[in-house]
Amino acid sequence: NAGVTQTPKFRILKIGQSMTLQCTQDMNHNYMYWYRQDPGMGLKLIYYSVGAGITDKGEVPNGYNVSRSTTEDFPLRLELAAPSQTSVYFCASSSSGVDGYTFGSGTRLTVV
Amino acid sequence: GIQVEQSPPDLILQEGANSTLRCNFSDSVNNLQWFHQNPWGQLINLFYIPSGTKQNGRLSATTVATERYSLLYISSSQTTDSGVYFCAVPVYNQGGKLIFGQGTELSVKP
Numbered sequence: 422n423a424g425v426t427q428t429p430k431f432r433i434l435k436i437g438q439s440m441t442l443q444c445t446q447d448m449n450h451n452y453m454y455w456y457r458q459d460p461g462m463g464l465k466l467i468y469y470s471v472g473a474g475i476t477d478k479g480e481v482p483n484g485y486n487v488s489r490s491t492t493e494d495f496p497l498r499l500e501l502a503a504p505s506q507t508s509v510y511f512c513a514s515s516s517s518g519v520d521g522y523t524f525g526s527g528t529r530l531t532v533v
Numbered sequence: 534g535i536q537v538e539q540s541p542p543d544l545i546l547q548e549g550a551n552s553t554l555r556c557n558f559s560d561s562v563n564n565l566q567w568f569h570q571n572p573w574g575q576l577i578n579l580f581y582i583p584s585g586t587k588q589n590g591r592l593s594a595t596t597v598a599t600e601r602y603s604l605l606y607i608s609s610s611q612t613t614d615s616g617v618y619f620c621a622v623p624v625y626n627q628g629g630k631l632i633f634g635q636g637t638e639l640s641v642k643p
């Protein structure tokens with residue numbers, strides 16, 4: 422049971438480049454989330470999904486897009502990367518949106 | 534929206550000491566989660582504790598929902614307890630998104 426798998430673990434982007442952060446879970450969870458964590462701070466929600474085909478914005482969605490075509494996958498797309506998007510990105514899932522949250526190991530992104 | 538505040542922001546302990554971390558929240562909640570982020574960045578779910586007290590080994594947590602706070606107790610601390618401890622509250626009408634506190638950074642010295 423792999424839980425929540427994120428790829429890549431590390432990435433350096435140049436300003437203006439685009440990339441997709443991958444997130445896959447094998448627990449058949451309906452609820453999935455993308456958070457970002459800036460140094461010394463708590464996590465802030467970028468986007469979330471309550472099931473396949475349903476996504477919604479969180480606190481800091483600007484500069485990002487998501488899709489949820491299957492229960493398992495919830496990719497996060499960065500278009501036109503900016504230095505302000507340098508952060509650690511975490512994907513998470515939950516069976517109920519109440520408890521049992523499982524986090525991936527994170528993607529450390531640097532935009533230069 | 535709900536605000537979540539943690540104290541202290543950082544804490545240094547000698548191995549074997551006990552500690553108490555606090556989490557205050559601004560509105561009534563139906564759930565509260567404690568997480569440990571280890572020095573490698575991995576987030577581990579410690580407790581789901583909407584009210585009452587739970588214990589897991591040397592760690593225990595108490596939530597007093599009516600007074601809007603939760604406490605995490607670490608007894609006989611070990612160097613492996615080092616890292617950042619977060620409390621977080623889910624918002625049910627927004628897909629269960631978690632509102633995180635700023636964290637308490639714990640350093641346990643040998």
